[in-house]
Amino acid sequence: MDCPEASGHLTGPGGAGKTRLAGEVGRRVAGRFADGGWLAELAAVRDPAQVASSHLDRIRDKTGCRRRADLTRLALSAALV
Numbered sequence: 356m357d358c359p360e361a362s363g364h365l366t367g368p369g370g371a372g373k374t375r376l377a378g379e380v381g382r383r384v385a386g387r388f389a390d391g392g393w394l395a396e397l398a399a400v401r402d403p404a405q406v407a408s409s410h411l412d413r414i415r416d417k418t419g420c421r422r423r424a425d426l427t428r429l430a431l432s433a434a435l436v
């Protein structure tokens with residue numbers, strides 16, 4: 356599988372509805388992307404310094420993408436919602 360071209364992030368306080376919104380958006384747009392979409396749950400991450408690496412770990416797990424340059428490009432081009 357090729358490395359994905361885009362990534363999106365939702366941020367906000369607990370209980371704001373991020374997971375519900377991500378699920379709904381994912382269902383609506385998944386058909387537009389050859390590889391669909393996936394959710395990187397970060398609720399268990401307690402150290403803010405680990406958020407980026409946890410997100411990239413999820414991308415690696417789902418896509419098999421191991422190229423550092425591609426992972427860095429994804430992180431830098433992510434849309435924050």
